[in-house]
Every structure is written in C-alpha cells, then in structure tokens.
Amino acid sequence: MRELWNVSSSPHVRAWDGTRNLMLDVVLALMPAAAFGIYRFGIYSLCVLVTAVGFALLTEYTYEACVGKESTLWDGSALVTGLLLGMNLPPFVPLWIPMLGSIFAILAVKQLFGGIGQNVVNPAMAARCFLLISFADQMNRYSGADGMSGATPLEILKNGGTADTAAMFTGFTTGSIGEISTLALLAGGIYLLVKRVIDWVIPIVYLGTFALFIVLFGGRGADPGYLAAQLCGGGLMIGAWFMATDYTTSPVTEKGRVLYALFLGILTGIFRLWGASAGGVSYAIVTADLLVPLIEKITIPKPFGWEGQKDG
Amino acid sequence: MGYGSFRGGVHPFRGKGITKEKAISEYLPQGELVYPLSQHIGAPAKAAVAVGDEVLAGQILGEADGFISAGVISSVSGHVRSIERRMLADGVISDSVIVENDREYRPAPGIGKLRDPKEMTKEEIRTAIKNAGIVGLGGAGFPTHVKLTPGDDGAIDYVIVNAVECEPYLTGNYRLMLEDPEGILKGLQVILRLFEKAKGVIAIEDDKPEAVRRMKAAAEEHRVQKASIEVCALKTKYPQGAERNLIFSITGRKLNSKKLPKDAGCIVCNAATVHAVGQAVCEGQPLMSRVITVTGDGIANPGNFLVRVGTSCRELIEAAGGFTCEPKKVIAGGPMMGMALTVPDVPVTKTSSALLVFQKDPVAQVKKGSCIRCGRCVKVCPCRLAPLKMWQACKHYNYELFQKLYGMECYECGSCTYVCSARLPLTQSFKQARMMISGIRAKAGKEAGETG
Numbered sequence: 001m002r003e004l005w006n007v008s009s010s011p012h013v014r015a016w017d018g019t020r021n022l023m024l025d026v027v028l029a030l031m032p033a034a035a036f037g038i039y040r041f042g043i044y045s046l047c048v049l050v051t052a053v054g055f056a057l058l059t060e061y062t063y064e065a066c067v068g069k070e071s072t073l074w075d076g077s078a079l080v081t082g083l084l085l086g087m088n089l090p091p092f093v094p095l096w097i098p099m100l101g102s103i104f105a106i107l108a109v110k111q112l113f114g115g116i117g118q119n120v121v122n123p124a125m126a127a128r129c130f131l132l133i134s135f136a137d138q139m140n141r142y143s144g145a146d147g148m149s150g151a152t153p154l155e156i157l158k159n160g161g162t163a164d165t166a167a168m169f170t171g172f173t174t175g176s177i178g179e180i181s182t183l184a185l186l187a188g189g190i191y192l193l194v195k196r197v198i199d200w201v202i203p204i205v206y207l208g209t210f211a212l213f214i215v216l217f218g219g220r221g222a223d224p225g226y227l228a229a230q231l232c233g234g235g236l237m238i239g240a241w242f243m244a245t246d247y248t249t250s251p252v253t254e255k256g257r258v259l260y261a262l263f264l265g266i267l268t269g270i271f272r273l274w275g276a277s278a279g280g281v282s283y284a285i286v287t288a289d290l291l292v293p294l295i296e297k298i299t300i301p302k303p304f305g306w307e308g309q310k311d312g
Numbered sequence: 313m314g315y316g317s318f319r320g321g322v323h324p325f326r327g328k329g330i331t332k333e334k335a336i337s338e339y340l341p342q343g344e345l346v347y348p349l350s351q352h353i354g355a356p357a358k359a360a361v362a363v364g365d366e367v368l369a370g371q372i373l374g375e376a377d378g379f380i381s382a383g384v385i386s387s388v389s390g391h392v393r394s395i396e397r398r399m400l401a402d403g404v405i406s407d408s409v410i411v412e413n414d415r416e417y418r419p420a421p422g423i424g425k426l427r428d429p430k431e432m433t434k435e436e437i438r439t440a441i442k443n444a445g446i447v448g449l450g451g452a453g454f455p456t457h458v459k460l461t462p463g464d465d466g467a468i469d470y471v472i473v474n475a476v477e478c479e480p481y482l483t484g485n486y487r488l489m490l491e492d493p494e495g496i497l498k499g500l501q502v503i504l505r506l507f508e509k510a511k512g513v514i515a516i517e518d519d520k521p522e523a524v525r526r527m528k529a530a531a532e533e534h535r536v537q538k539a540s541i542e543v544c545a546l547k548t549k550y551p552q553g554a555e556r557n558l559i560f561s562i563t564g565r566k567l568n569s570k571k572l573p574k575d576a577g578c579i580v581c582n583a584a585t586v587h588a589v590g591q592a593v594c595e596g597q598p599l600m601s602r603v604i605t606v607t608g609d610g611i612a613n614p615g616n617f618l619v620r621v622g623t624s625c626r627e628l629i630e631a632a633g634g635f636t637c638e639p640k641k642v643i644a645g646g647p648m649m650g651m652a653l654t655v656p657d658v659p660v661t662k663t664s665s666a667l668l669v670f671q672k673d674p675v676a677q678v679k680k681g682s683c684i685r686c687g688r689c690v691k692v693c694p695c696r697l698a699p700l701k702m703w704q705a706c707k708h709y710n711y712e713l714f715q716k717l718y719g720m721e722c723y724e725c726g727s728c729t730y731v732c733s734a735r736l737p738l739t740q741s742f743k744q745a746r747m748m749i750s751g752i753r754a755k756a757g758k759e760a761g762e763t764g
Contacts, residue, residue, distance in 0.1 A: 004654065005639060005640065005641055005642050005652070005653060005654055005655075006640055006641045006652065006673040006675075006676050007652045007653075007654055008652055008673075008675050008676070008740075009652075009737070009739070009740040009743060010643075010645075010647070010648060010649050010650055010651065010652075010724075010726055010739070011647060011648045011649070011726030011729050011730050011739060012641065012643055012647040012648075012650065012652065012673075012674075012675055013324050013325070013480070013647045013648070013674060013675070013730060014674060014675065014678055014729070014730060014732075014735065015322070015324075015730055015731050015732075017733070018681070018733050018734070018735055019681050019684055019686075019733045019734055022684075022686065022733055072681075072682075075681060077684070115682060116681070116682050116684055117682045117683045117684040117685055117734070118682070247684045247685050247686040247687065248684055248685045250685075251687075252685055252686075252687035252690045252698065252700060253687075253690060253698070300698055300701075300717075301696050301698075302696070303568065303695050303696045303697050303718040303721045304318075304319075304556065304557075304560075304566060304568065304694065304695045304696045304721070305556060305566045305567045305568030305569070305571070305695075305721070306568050306718065306721070307566065309568075
C-alpha cells in the first residue's frame with residue numbers, strides 16, 4: 001500500500017531555531033568572558049567552571065531519570081545554568097562549592113518547581129545567593145595562592161577608595177571568574193542582541209536606571225570615574241546582559257520588561273549603596289524575579305483593536 | 313493614513329521563486345467535475361438542477377439560499393451525473409453536484425455579453441456580482457455581493473484591493489497583476505461605482521517591485537479618467553494580508569474581531585475577487601475558473617494554472633507533471649494557514665489558492681518541549697495577544713480564562729506556532745478552543761432564543 005500523506009493542523013512550517021539554539025547562543029556569548037577569566041586566574045578557575053557545568057548536567061540527568069521524566073539534558077538549559085553559576089564564583093573556591101551550588105540550582109530551584117520554564121527565580125542566581133549566605137567565608141575570598149590582590153574594586157570603592165576603571169573595563173582586576181571583563185561581557189551581550197536572542201530593553205533600562213540611581217544617591221554626583229567603576233564592577237554587566245534577560249524569570253510583555261528592569265536598577269542601587277556587602281546584583285535579580293508574575297499581570301497589553309476599550 | 317505595516321508578524325521562507333516567473337497557463341479538465349454546494353461562508357446553495365440534466369458552461373447549478381449565501385456555477389458543459397456528498401480540501405463533507413464534462417464548453421445564454429458598468433445602476437451591478445457566484449477568492453469565501461452591500465455606501469472611504477499574498481509559495485495574485493493589471497483595475501472601477509466617496513487602494517508587499525510598477529502604470533492611465541486609485545507598497549511580512557492588519561497598515565484604523573471592515577469605512581477584497589468582479593460585470597463571465605499555484609519540491613513542473621472550478625486536485629497535480637517522488641505532505645492553500653490533504657481526490661473550489669507538494673514534512677520531525685517563556689509568541693502576535701498564557705488556559709481546558717485573555721480575537725494566523733522555541737502546537741490548541749467556545753455560545757444563543 002502507498003504511504004499515507006502526513007496530516008497536521010496548520011501552520012506547516014516552523015522557524016529553524018528552537019530552545020537548544022537559543023541556549024547554545026547564550027553559551028557562545030559567554031565564551032569570551034569565561035575565556036578571559038581562565039586566562040586571568042589560571043587553570044584552577046577552569047576546574048571550577050567544569051565542576052559547575054558537570055554537576056549541573058549530572059543533577060539534571062539524575063533527577064529526570066529518577067522521576068521518569070523525559071531527559072532535557074540536550075536542550076542546553078542546564079549547561080547555561082552551570083556555566084553562569086561557575087562564572088559567578090570567586091576563582092579560588094574549593095571545588096565542593098560549585099558542586100553544591102549546581103546541585104542546589106538544578107534540583108531545588110529548577111526541577112522541584114517543574115523543570116525548564118517553571119522556575120520562579122533564576123537558578124544560577126538563587127544558588128549564588130544560597131552559597132553567599134551559607135558559606136560567606138569561602139565566597140568572599142578573592143585572593144589566591146599566587147598572592148593576587150584580595151579586595152575587589154567594589155569593596156575598595158565602598159571603603160572610600162578609588163578604582164582603576166580602565167583595568168575594570170578590560171578585566172585586569174579582581175572578582176568572580178566571569179564577571180571581571182566588561183569588554184568581554186559586552187561583546188557577548190552585543191552578540192545576543194544581533195542574533196535577537198535578547199532584546200535591548202532589559203539590559204539598557206537596567207543599566208540606565210542603576211546609573212541614575214548612583215548619580216542621585218551615590219554621594220559623588222555625576223563623577224564619571226565613580227560611575228564607570230560602579231557600572232563595570234561586580235556582577236552588574238553579567239547580571240544585566242545574561243541573568244536579567246533569562247527568559248523564564250523575566251516578563252514576556254514589553255511594558256513588563258521595562259518595569260522589571262527599573263526595579264532591578266533601583267534594587268541593585270539600594271543593595272550596593274546601603275547593603276552589607278559590596279555587590280548586590282544577585283539579590284536584586286532574585287528579588288525582582290519574584291515580582292515577575294505580578295508585573296506580567298498588570299502589563300498584559302490590550303489586544304489589537306481593543307485599546308482604550310473596557311469590554312472583553 | 314497608515315504606516316505601511318503593523319506590530320508583530322513573522323518572516324517565514326518565502327518560496328515564491330519557484331513559480332514567480334511561471335506565466336499563468338490554462339488547464340482544461342478531463343474527468344468529472346465536482347461542485348460542492350457549500351464552498352463559501354453562509355448557507356449552502358440549493359441545487360437548481362436534477363440528475364441527468366443537460367448543463368451549459370456558466371449555468372447556475374446551485375441557487376444562493378438566503379442573504380448570506382452564494383450561487384454555484386457550472387464551469388463546463390455536459391450533464392449532471394449525480395448529486396452526492398463529497399469531501400472538500402478542509403475535510404468538510406458537502407452535498408455536491410457531479411457534472412460529466414462533454415469538453416465542448418458550450419456557453420449558457422447571456423454568457424459573454426459585454427456591459428458598460430457606467431450605464432448600470434448600483435442594483436444591477438450588485439445583482440450581476442451575485443449571479444456570477446463570486447465569493448472572497450483569497451480563502452475566506454465570504455459572498456462578495458454581501459460584502460459590497462454594507463448598508464450605507466457613503467460611509468465607505470476606502471476600497472482596498474488585497475494583493476498582498478503574504479502566504480509563502482503563493483504567486484497567483486502576483487501573476488495576475490503582471491499579466492492582467494487592467495482586469496484588476498476594471499474590477500476596482502466597478503466596485504468604486506458603488507461607493508462614490510471611496511478611494512481605491514491596491515495593497516502589494518514591497519518585495520514585488522515588478523507588480524507595484526505594473527499596477528502603478530495601469531492605475532496612472534485610470535487616473536487620467538479621474539478615478540482615485542493608489543498603489544500602496546507595504547512591508548513584506550506575514551500576515552500583512554490579514555484583513556484587520558491590512559486596514560491598519562493602510563488607514564491607521566484599528567478593528568477588533570467584533571467589528572467589520574465597513575465599521576472602519578473600508579471594503580477589502582482579494583485581487584482575484586476584484587478581477588472576477590470586473591469579468592462578471594463588464595464581460596458577462598461568471599466565476600468559472602481561478603488561478604492556482606501548484607508548487608513545492610515534490611512537484612515536477614511547478615506553475616500557475618487557470619483552472620476550472622470543480623476540477624479534481626489529482627488532475628491538477630498531473631497537469632503540473634506529477635510528483636517527483638512519493639510526497640510526505642500535500643497542502644491545499646499556503647503553508648501557514650492551509651489544510652493538509654490525505655488524498656488528492658478533492659475538487660478545486662472557489663477558495664483554492666494553491667496546492668503545495670513537499671517531499672518532506674518538517675513538522676513531523678519537530679519535538680515538543682516545554683514553554684521557556686521566551687516571549688517570542690507575544691512579540692509576533694498580530695492581534696497583540698499573549699499566546700503562551702492562552703496555551704496554559706487551553707492545556708487545562710479553562711475556556712473561561714481563554715476568553716478573558718481575549719482568545720476569541722485570534723484569527724489563527726499561525727505566527728506564534730511558527731516562532732515557538734519549544735515547538736508547541738499553540739495555534740492548533742487555539743483552534744480547538746475557539747471551536748468549542750463558538751459551539752457553546754451558539755448553543756446558549758439558541759436556548760436563549762427558545763426560552764425568550
């Protein structure tokens with residue numbers, strides 16, 4: 001008998017890029033910053049990244065195998081989570097930190113909430129907050145065996161010192177593995193913009209709001225050096241371009257994205273200026289993520305032809 | 313005025329290159345012809361012939377039954393073999409008149425009588441269109457004489473000729489514009505006679521500069537005759553040709569699903585429909601044939617064909633050289649909104665725009681994932697809906713929530729499914745929900761009518 005023709009409901013074509021392509025684009029965009037971190041801090045930081053990624057994948061696989069869910073190992077989302085977490089860790093942390101962090105990120109933050117697309121907060125950010133609170137000592141030790149300087153530029157700033165903004169821009173400074181080079185992170189961010197993986201709204205509004213907040217309340221006015229150091233320092237760049245733009249935990253509506261980014265800018269400013277630690281991006285993102293359902297609810301647009309009308 | 317575009321939309325592979333340069337060639341049917349009595353929106357036509365009757369080309373086989381209905385015209389001469397139920401491309405089974413073709417194409421009396429629309433009253437023009445059995449040839453199949461009777465003729469200030477053809481692979485309208493721009497303008501002139509205050513706008517996507525040029529040149533000649541006709545090149549994207557979006561692109565006026573184009577002072581007709589109106593009113597030719605694009609990688613000689621309504625799609629495939637290999641998927645219409653066929657034994661109807669034959673079915677290989685909330689569906693929705701939220705509602709059969717999310721505004725263009733990162737069947741689930749809700753509403757309305 002002749003083969004039957006396939007029947008399906010329209011549309012009969014699909015865009016070529018799916019979840020995996022988007023995730024791999026994010027990984028690709030993170031590569032310059034990751035590579036620079038390894039170059040700057042040495043082979044041990046590569047071990048940290050590999051451990052973080054490895055345990056993220058392992059946790060994803062094991063959990064799904066145990067509960068009998070179809071494996072999502074190949075959609076690339078666990079890879080992104082692991083990589084982002086690793087890049088947000090200090091370069092010389094003991095390896096059990098990335099292990100624990102990845103397990104927490106994938107198991108507690110992502111899978112227990114239902115897996116990809118269901119998590120309420122960004123897994124990598126939540127895991128970092130968890131590690132920061134639980135292991136403050138290990139997570140704040142930025143000096144290594146080779147005697148590299150201990151304090152991060154933001155800590156220096158907080159204590160009233162001045163930072164070398166040129167070094168902070170290129171990345172010859174101290175900090176987490178993937179956050180030090182603003183240049184490399186910007187290159188990745190621009191790649192994502194060009195490939196239309198992300199849109200400009202969240203990073204630009206976030207950075208803009210934060211800058212304005214610093215000018216208004218930072219106590220140094222529009223001091224360009226101070227402002228540049230605040231923008232380049234800490235996890236702001238990696239946060240604005242790679243974490244705040246996380247699909248699952250950012251609003252899908254256009255207006256919602258603006259509102260979300262405004263919140264992020266203000267929260268980051270508050271945490272940085274008056275918080276206990278020098279950074280604040282992780283806490284800001286986790287907090288703002290929790291507001292997303294609410295933001296979406298109030299910003300869902302009126303459909304075409306219903307603008308300004310009440311009745312549905 | 314409008315912006316020449318709207319918010320949202322997608323850019324699927326166009327595929328028009330295959331048949332863009334293929335001139336329209338006429339195909340005369342060999343076998344039996346099938347005339348479904350329901351190939352339009354509204355009440356099915358009533359059979360006006362009996363089994364064994366002799367019929368002539370242009371003769372009425374089915375009479376319009378009610379206000380929103382359309383007649384069915386024989387496209388060949390011969391005799392009625394039977395009246396039976398047949399399946400159409402969209403899977404609907406309709407009473408159909410089956411005509412045995414004698415291949416002589418003897419015209420019915422009065423066919424081909426030339427008329428000057430300038431000497432006809434509005435009533436005569438509308439009757440001529442109605443008698444010609446013309447419906448929206450773009451795919452919707454709404455009876456054209458009803459569309460052209462909006463109530464207040466003076467309230468219409470735009471007559472829009474929809475020559476956008478935003479569905480990939482389709483080139484029928486494009487060829488019509490290149491080969492008979494005069495025919496389209498003739499039809500437009502007829503329609504403009506009905507609406508004295510209206511301006512004619514011919515809407516074309518800007519990736520068809522040759523069509524824009526030809527239509528402009530033709531319109532220029534008519535301008536000498538003091539007709540107000542403009543050719544509008546719109547941004548190329550899908551679904552630019554969707555009525556509500558098209559009206560916005562051209563006039564800047566917004567309509568929701570509860571309104572009709574006439575509420576925005578517009579009448580929108582497909583270019584092929586306008587062409588048919590010109591033929592019917594000026595040349596006394598009822599709707600007997602239409603242009604169809606037969607294309608895809610599974611067809612040997614893709615092309616644009618002028619086909620008699622009622623011809624079997626199986627014949628049409630053979631006319632285009634047959635299959636190159638056993639196809640995986642055959643679609644009646646475009647790839648975004650067309651219907652997949654199981655068998656080729658369905659007739660060409662008034663609303664058939666294309667027959668696509670593919671060696672592969674890309675959709676069959678697609679693996680469904682979970683929504684990652686990337687928001688691409690929200691970005692592309694031409695109705696500015698939130699498909700991902702409607703999907704959640706559909707998944708739980710929560711039709712109340714679906715309606716609250718304005719799900720009934722969706723016109724099933726397929727853009728959200730096209731871009732979905734997780735490859736979810738969004739449009740498909742919306743179709744189901746909309747059908748269910750329409751059914752519930754109709755039932756409730758009926759019950760209310762019975763008790764009240």
